[in-house]
Amino acid sequence: MNYxxxxxxxxxxxxxxxFCVIFxxxxxxxxxxxxxxxxxSYTYPEYFFAxxxxxxxxxxxxxxxxxxxxxxSSSLISVIGGIYISYRIWKLPESLKKWGIxxxxxxxxxxxxxxFIVILLFSRSGFFxxxxxxxxxxxxxxxxxxxxxxxxxxxxxxxxxxxxTPFAVIMIYAVLSRLDKRxxxxxxxxxAGSRQIFIRIILPHLVPVTGTVFIILFIYNIGSFEIPxxxxxxxxxxLSIRIFDYFFQKDLxxxxxxxxMLVVILIFSTLFIYLYxxxxxxxxxxxxxx
Amino acid sequence: MKxxxxxxxxxxxxxxxxxxxxxxxxxxxxxxxxxxxxxxSLHSFNYIISQKYEILASLFSSFLYSISSVIxxxxxxxxxxxxxxxxxxxxxxxxxxxxxxxxxxxAMLFAMGAHYTFLKAGITDSFAxxxxxxxxxxxxxxxxxxxxxxxxxxxxxxxxxxNLGAGPLRTFISVELPVIFPSIAAGGSIVFLVxxxxxxxxxxxxxxIVPSYSGYLFPFLNSSEHSISSLLTxxxxxxxxxxxxxxxxxxxxxxxxxxxx
Numbered sequence: 001m002n003y004x005x006x007x008x009x010x011x012x013x014x015x016x017x018x019f020c021v022i023f024x025x026x027x028x029x030x031x032x033x034x035x036x037x038x039x040x041s042y043t044y045p046e047y048f049f050a051x052x053x054x055x056x057x058x059x060x061x062x063x064x065x066x067x068x069x070x071x072x073s074s075s076l077i078s079v080i081g082g083i084y085i086s087y088r089i090w091k092l093p094e095s096l097k098k099w100g101i102x103x104x105x106x107x108x109x110x111x112x113x114x115x116f117i118v119i120l121l122f123s124r125s126g127f128f129x130x131x132x133x134x135x136x137x138x139x140x141x142x143x144x145x146x147x148x149x150x151x152x153x154x155x156x157x158x159x160x161x162x163x164x165t166p167f168a169v170i171m172i173y174a175v176l177s178r179l180d181k182r183x184x185x186x187x188x189x190x191x192a193g194s195r196q197i198f199i200r201i202i203l204p205h206l207v208p209v210t211g212t213v214f215i216i217l218f219i220y221n222i223g224s225f226e227i228p229x230x231x232x233x234x235x236x237x238x239l240s241i242r243i244f245d246y247f248f249q250k251d252l253x254x255x256x257x258x259x260x261m262l263v264v265i266l267i268f269s270t271l272f273i274y275l276y277x278x279x280x281x282x283x284x285x286x287x288x289x290x
Numbered sequence: 291m292k293x294x295x296x297x298x299x300x301x302x303x304x305x306x307x308x309x310x311x312x313x314x315x316x317x318x319x320x321x322x323x324x325x326x327x328x329x330x331s332l333h334s335f336n337y338i339i340s341q342k343y344e345i346l347a348s349l350f351s352s353f354l355y356s357i358s359s360v361i362x363x364x365x366x367x368x369x370x371x372x373x374x375x376x377x378x379x380x381x382x383x384x385x386x387x388x389x390x391x392x393x394x395x396x397a398m399l400f401a402m403g404a405h406y407t408f409l410k411a412g413i414t415d416s417f418a419x420x421x422x423x424x425x426x427x428x429x430x431x432x433x434x435x436x437x438x439x440x441x442x443x444x445x446x447x448x449x450x451x452x453n454l455g456a457g458p459l460r461t462f463i464s465v466e467l468p469v470i471f472p473s474i475a476a477g478g479s480i481v482f483l484v485x486x487x488x489x490x491x492x493x494x495x496x497x498x499i500v501p502s503y504s505g506y507l508f509p510f511l512n513s514s515e516h517s518i519s520s521l522l523t524x525x526x527x528x529x530x531x532x533x534x535x536x537x538x539x540x541x542x543x544x545x546x547x548x549x550x551x
Contacts, residue, residue, distance in 0.1 A: 005379065008373055008377060008379055011369045011370060011372070011373045012369075012370045012373060012385070014365070014366040014367075014369060014370065015366050015367060015370040015389060015429070015433070018366065018422070018425065018426050018429070019388075019389060019392070019426075021407070022400070022404050022407065022422065022423070022426045023391070023392045023400050023404075023426055024400075025403065025404070025407055026399075026400030026401060026402070026403035026404035026407065027399060027400045027403060028403065029403030029404070029406050029407065030399065030400070030402055030403035031403075033403065033406070038406065085300070088296045091293075092293055092296070092297075093293070096293055096297065099297050099300060099301075102300050102301065102304040102305060103300070103304060105304045105305065105307075105308060106304065106307075107483075108483065108527055108530050108531065109307070109487075109523075109526070109527060110486075110487030110488075110489070110504060110526055111487065111489070112487075112489050112504060112507065112508060112511060113507070113511070113523040113526055113527075114307075115511065116511040116519060116523060117307040117310070117311070117523075119511075120307075120310055120311075120314065120516065120520075121306075121307070121310065125322045127310060129322070130322060130323050130324060130325055131325065133322075133323045134323070134325055141322055162307070166304075216394060219394060219395065219396065220394075220396060222396060223395070223396020223397070223398045223399060224396065225396075225398055225490050226489050226490055229490075230508075230511050230512065232512065240396075240398060243398065243402075247402060258402065259402065259403075262398065262399055262402060262403075265396065265398075265399060266395075266399050269395055269396070269399070
């Protein structure tokens with residue numbers, strides 16, 4: 001059966017309507033409002049005033065740098081952890097593989113509760129502080145490193161790692177389980193050690209999926225709001241928190257500033273998707289050559 | 291031995307948080323250098339029993355908008371998923387990856403703009419608005435699951451059924467649905483989980499008017515009432531698990547009745 005283009009469009013319509021009316025128009029409105037258009041009944045003297053104002057503020061650059069640093073660190077560590085854990089699960093004997101189900105736990109935990117768990121574990125009066133006191137590593141609350149409310153957002157990174165490593169494990173393990181075991185057997189017969197097998201066979205096999213997972217996590221983290229909001233670190237604060245403040249706490253006429261920050265996030269996300277698609281294209285060509 | 295160390299590490303890393311929550315639930319007093327609470331109590335349970343109506347109302351509301359999102363995502367992705375799985379047309383891959391983007395980009399990016407649209411349409415602070423925004427972020431998961439399901443089941447049996455004179459509805463109900471039901475369950479579970487655990491979007495569009503369990507829980511997380519927040523968090527963990535287990539059991543019952551007897 002060959003469907004005409006119109007018929008295909010008709011079938012896709014139930015999806016295209018919410019996609020355009022809510023998603024695309026939402027992004028469009030954010031861009032417009034960042035330039036002072038469609039901001040209720042407010043009018044502004046020029047289009048780029050919000051951007052000009054933001055770009056002249058020190059806190060904006062600090063927030064942006066912190067956001068990028070936190071997103072980069074937590075996605076990178078999650079991806080590395082994901083590779084390691086999937087590799088170890090993959091090497092487990094069949095009878096022990098069921099333990100892999102443990103990695104699913106953080107997936108069911110909502111983001112806000114993961115933030116709460118980090119508070120329980122890492123605050124100066126929390127579990128790890130007590131544990132290090134018990135082990136004799138620290139002798140008081142104050143000698144335990146300040147992880148909550150740190151300027152580098154270490155609490156946010158830790159929460160991100162706990163929540164995102166399982167996602168990396170699921171994606172990477174799926175690809176790993178499709179790896180042809182004969183490759184490993186051949187390498188073993190030719191005298192390769194397990195380290196050599198990992199570096200020469202397994203890692204190259206995982207490059208594309210790892211890149212995809214990293215970019216998905218990174219983009220998600222740039223705009224992640226719930227974890228930083230629970231952890232409540234204030235200064236300089238993640239960009240998403242600043243956006244939330246401008247959106248809800250400040251006057252309605254300040255809306256363009258919130259939207260301008262959203263557009264900055266949008267530009268970074270698009271830029272990374274573009275970079276990534278170039279990267280993947282490169283990998284594909286190399287694969288084809290082999 | 292190496293495997294045992296790894297499994298111990300996994301237990302520590304993944305199971306420590308829920309274990310800690312369980313201990314906190316029963317703790318009354320847990321001063322700093324102690325590795326375990328110094329005194330236990332059922333204080334958190336008493337509190338929750340005393341607040342049961344409010345908690346149940348918020349749970350019910352969360353459950354209702356999450357289930358509604360599941361049904362709505364299923365309704366809007368069913369036909370497109372069949373097209374993406376069975377038809378080849380120009381621009382299919384680009385269109386498919388474009389339609390996935392609402393789940394990839396941070397929800398904030400479009401939700402704040404969409405808030406304006408919803409405001410103009412008069413559906414902010416309403417149940418319908420919450421369901422619509424949750425559907426928009428979560429339909430890609432359903433689309434992916436259904437497309438994979440339709441690819442796996444193939445078009446042949448549907449064509450066969452049509453040739454034998456069954457109408458499109460009859461074909462869908464008796465031929466396609468039984469085969470793609472596991473995909474619906476898989477996609478639906480993710481959509482439910484995303485909607486149920488969402489805090490920001492429900493707050494943004496629901497405006498605090500639409501009750502939600504995440505909204506009920508949030509103020510506790512920042513408070514010093516660790517035992518109550520821990521118990522409330524465990525409830526958050528248990529409800530999706532109960533749901534997934536019952537879906538699993540239902541699926542098994544359904545298939546054993548249908549094909550094994």
